[in-house]
Amino acid sequence: MSADPASPQPAWTAYATLRILVAPLCALVFLAGLFAPTRRARFPLLGAGIIEGAVFGVVASTWFYQAIRA
Numbered sequence: 001m002s003a004d005p006a007s008p009q010p011a012w013t014a015y016a017t018l019r020i021l022v023a024p025l026c027a028l029v030f031l032a033g034l035f036a037p038t039r040r041a042r043f044p045l046l047g048a049g050i051i052e053g054a055v056f057g058v059v060a061s062t063w064f065y066q067a068i069r070a
Helices: 009-034 039-069
Strands: none
Touching: 009 039
């Protein structure tokens, strides 16, 4: 079943993909750089951003691998 061409669903799908691509950068910049109240709190937030970046790397490599095989 496909979406109606006049429906906004394809645009929302594109925005969801962009959110996945931008999320690791936002985590590193905003969480670790701007919102950390102290240096001691900055390290766990930076660690969380690095983990999110690693998960993004796995997702991106999976997408890339599937795109090549298609």
